[in-house]
Amino acid sequence: MPHRRILSLWFPRLGVDRLIRAEPHLLGKPLAVIRDEGQAQILSSLSPEAAKLGLHLRQPLRDAYAMCGDLITRPQSERQEAAFLGVLHRWAGKFSPWVAASPPDGLVIDLTGCAHLFGGEVALAEQVALDCADLGLTVRLGIADTLGAAWALARFTAQDTQAHRSGDAIDQEARATRSRAGKRRHWTRGGAAPHISTGPALQERIAPIGKSWQVLSPLPIAALRLEPQMVEQLNRLGLRRVGDLMGQPRAGLARRFGRGLVDKLDQALGSAPEPISPAPPPERFSVRMSFPEPIGLEADVVAGLERMLEQLCAKLKTKGRGARVLRIEAHRCDGLMEWQMVSAAVASTSPHRLMPLLKMKLPGIEAGPGIDMLRLEAVGHDPLHDRRMAGHKAAAERGKQRKDQGAALEDLLGRLGARIGMEAITRRHPSSSHIPEKCATTLAAAWSEPARDWPSPPTPRPLLLWPPDAVTAPDHPDLPKGFQWRGRRFVTTGASGPERIAPEWWLDEPAWRSGVRDYWQVDTDHGDRLWLFYAHGGALSSGWFCQGSFA
Structure with missing residues (x-):
């Protein structure tokens, strides 16, 4: 059985790297992401240019402006950063199926039995660094026998933190051309070649098998994932390195600092188990179509969407899901992207019911110089269950008639929702209250069933x-x-x-x-x-x- 090996990835500049990918003009400028903490605003992520000016994390924004008047700031979006980390979770699945998120800015990968597929751990680490450089990300990594040791190597060893590109920004090359040149690295198109650390510098981040204690000993106490207050107390006693703790009596440490300190030390050394619980990436259903020549006619877009919708519905049907919210993306030759959202009243896998809704949104897409790629994604999807009607012929016919009437109402709600929004269509439902003003409630028509039995009040109610x-x-x-x-x-x-x-x-x-x-x-x-x-x-x-x- 292969020995357990863990890869820890840390993205110290996840906030600014995400912004630079979205806004390439910010590359090379002092940029900071800020967040609210109490009554003050502090820096939560810094670009390399901002760090060179002496700014540091958790610095008050007013002090940062005093040191750098040209500082560009953006507010932190925890939701978007978490979504970006989810995208990186999908990317990390190429190295191992056992991937777990380490919020807010890290990933943990169980490499047991997978490193040989990439030529060994050193070659795998070089591939990770190369991929992150192509994605415009700053990354630090560590490989060890335990999660705690890998986490410490990623965050407390000297590593190069410079990102060397702005992500997927291409100014002049069309998307259709890019699809034929996707394997070319970004520096062949005029950018700077990324610096990938190899040799001894990379070996420092990879702990030998069975010798986690050897690489942990010179690291500071904070590498054990301890609370800042506990780190300060240990430093006050002269315990500044992990090696200083290894020779101390466990009973005395547990009695003075609690069981948590001993548990963290044992987990880092492998004496106590620390399993990795991978979260499967969310199911995504999308189809795209590239064109050899740009298109601009609505009829051509409709023809492309019809073919894509059939493929998308087939994918959804195999997984027992139905599309409720669809997103149309039209990628133009000039690098811009037009998009529209379409919501259906109920989840469906029928192309003939979804296509009329898509057609209603096409006038809102500006083709510009031409569209060279279309993408269709089921942003919202719900589980579907097959229904089988039983009974004599008359009952089956009545059930089919009710089903057809319900489908017609659902299609009507979908068309109205595409015009005015699903939230604007409501219906009244009875509620369990005898108070006149509370006997009915208003629900969204798209997310509720029609009321079958409306109880009659004791006496008529006013209009x-x-x-x-x-x-x-x-x-x-x-x-x-x-x-x-x-x-x-x-x-x-x-x-x-x-x-x-x-x-x-x-x-x-x-x-x-x-x-x-x-x-x-x-x-x-x-x-x-x-x-x-x-x-x-x-x-x-x-x-x-x-x-x-x-x-």
Whole structure:
């Protein structure tokens, strides 16, 4: 059985590297990513140019501006950085299927039994450095028998941290040309050749098998992944290197600093297990099509999308998924990309139901000098379950008719949602409450089922309902013969009721602090049919109120 080997990757400039890939004009400029910490803003990531000016991590932004007036800053987006780390998780799968994220800026790869496929650990480390240089990333790596030792080698050994390119930025080359020249390294197109450390410098990052203690001994105490307060306490006692801890009695360390210090030391040396729990990368369903010559007609785009949609639906069907949100990307010859999002009412794998929605979004795509690549991705997808109808012929026909009617409604919701947005289409659903204003709730039509059985209230409810409005009438439970409301005088010509409604005692509703209500349907001499109630009083005073109007 091969010996366990762990590769730890650390991206110390993940924030600025992601921004430079998205905005290539920031390359070579002092750039910093800032985040809020309490009432201050501090630096969370720095470009090499900013670091050369003396700036450092966790430095207050006001001090950084005092040292560098030309500093360019961008706010930190933890969500986008986590998504970028997820993309790197997929890339790292080429080296081993056992990959785990080490948030916020690292990856851990179990290389057991995989290094020989790349010519050994040194060749694999060189390939990792080369790939990261092509991606425009600054990386530090370490290989050891344990996760703790690999983590320490990646972060506490002297390594070159300079990134040598801006990512996937190409100014003049068209995407169709790039697809034929994808294997060429970026320095063959005019960039600077990346510096890849080899030989002794790389050997320092790779611990010999079974000798993790040898490479850990000269490293500082912080390499054991300890809390800063504990590191400070150990340094105060003269324990500054990992080797200083190895000769100390374990019982005394555990008694003074807790069991956590001894556990971290044992995990780094391999005396205690520390498994790696890999997270499988999320399923992605996408199809792209490159053209030998740029296209610009809508009919050509439709023809390409029809072929791509069939392939995408086939992929989704094999995994038992259905597309709910589709993203169309049109990559133009001038390096720009036009995109549109399409949302369906329900997840589907039927091209004839999804294609009309895609066609509605095509007018929003500007072809410009021409489109040389189309990409279609199912951004949102849900599981689908096959349904089989059983029963006699009449029941089966009724079920098919209901299914067809439901599909027609779903297609209508999809077309309306493509025009005005899915969130703008709502439907009413009954709720489990006897309070008039809470007897129904509003739900998004695309993410809810139609109400099958709507319970009937004890008495008819008004067509218009508003918050209770005070009525001038005698403060008595008996229905008045006349009352004044909104500056008008009304005479009661007919009435039905009362219907007593009590507040929900388990909830504190401010509007129902007036106690039990007696509702009346009142006909007036002006032809209005109003919904009045008498509040018997509670935390608030009693009286008459108007809450609705019948048709």
